[in-house]
Amino acid sequence: MNRDRERTxxxxxxxxxSLLATAVAFGVLDGVxxxxxxxxxxxxxxxxxxxxxxxxSAAALFYVVYCGGLTYFGTVEGVAARRVAPAALRGGMLGLVAYSTWDLTSLAVIDGFPVGIVPVDIAWGTVASALACGLAAAAVNRLGLGGSPRR
Known part of the structure; x- marks a missing residue:
C-alpha cells in the first residue's frame, strides 16, 4: 500500500x-x-x-514551546497520516529526548539534584508526550479538522 496516497x-x-488539542491533552495530563x-x-x-x-511565566513559556514542538514533531504527523500511531511514537520520542536533556543535564550540573527523580521524570515525559500527541491526533482526525487528501 502506498502511504503517500493516504496522507492528508x-x-x-x-x-x-492540532496545536490546541495537543496543548489541552498535555496540559490535562501534566496537571493531573x-x-x-x-x-x-x-x-x-x-x-x-x-x-x-x-x-x-517560565512554566507558561515551557508549555507554549513544548506543545508547539509536540504538535510539529508528533501530532501533525498523525493528522497527515490519519493515524494515531505515528503521532504517539514521534511524541514519545520527543518526550524522551526533551525530558532526558533536562534531567540528565540537571543531574550533571546541579549539586544535590535528586537521582531518584531522573528515571521517573524521563518516563513521565515520554509517556505524557506520546499520549498527548496520540490523543490530539485522534481528536483532530475524528473531527475531520486536519485537511484534505493529497492528490
Missing part, C-alpha cells in the same frame, strides 16, 4: 486544531501528574531546590 495535506486550520499523582514526590525529592512559589 494539513491546512492552517488543521495546524491550529503534578497536581494529584506525583507532585508530592517532586516536592519531597527537590526539597530546597524547588522554587516557592513556582515561576509561572
Amino acid at each position: 495535506a494539513v491546512t492552517g486550520r488543521g495546524w491550529l486544531a 501528574w503534578l497536581g494529584i499523582v506525583a507532585g508530592g514526590h517532586y516536592r519531597d525529592a527537590l526539597g530546597p531546590l524547588a522554587a516557592e512559589p513556582a515561576n509561572v
Whole structure:
C-alpha cells in the first residue's frame, strides 16, 4: 500500500486544531501528574531546590514551546497520516529526548539534584508526550479538522 496516497495535506486550520488539542491533552495530563499523582514526590525529592512559589511565566513559556514542538514533531504527523500511531511514537520520542536533556543535564550540573527523580521524570515525559500527541491526533482526525487528501 502506498502511504503517500493516504496522507492528508494539513491546512492552517488543521495546524491550529492540532496545536490546541495537543496543548489541552498535555496540559490535562501534566496537571493531573503534578497536581494529584506525583507532585508530592517532586516536592519531597527537590526539597530546597524547588522554587516557592513556582515561576509561572517560565512554566507558561515551557508549555507554549513544548506543545508547539509536540504538535510539529508528533501530532501533525498523525493528522497527515490519519493515524494515531505515528503521532504517539514521534511524541514519545520527543518526550524522551526533551525530558532526558533536562534531567540528565540537571543531574550533571546541579549539586544535590535528586537521582531518584531522573528515571521517573524521563518516563513521565515520554509517556505524557506520546499520549498527548496520540490523543490530539485522534481528536483532530475524528473531527475531520486536519485537511484534505493529497492528490
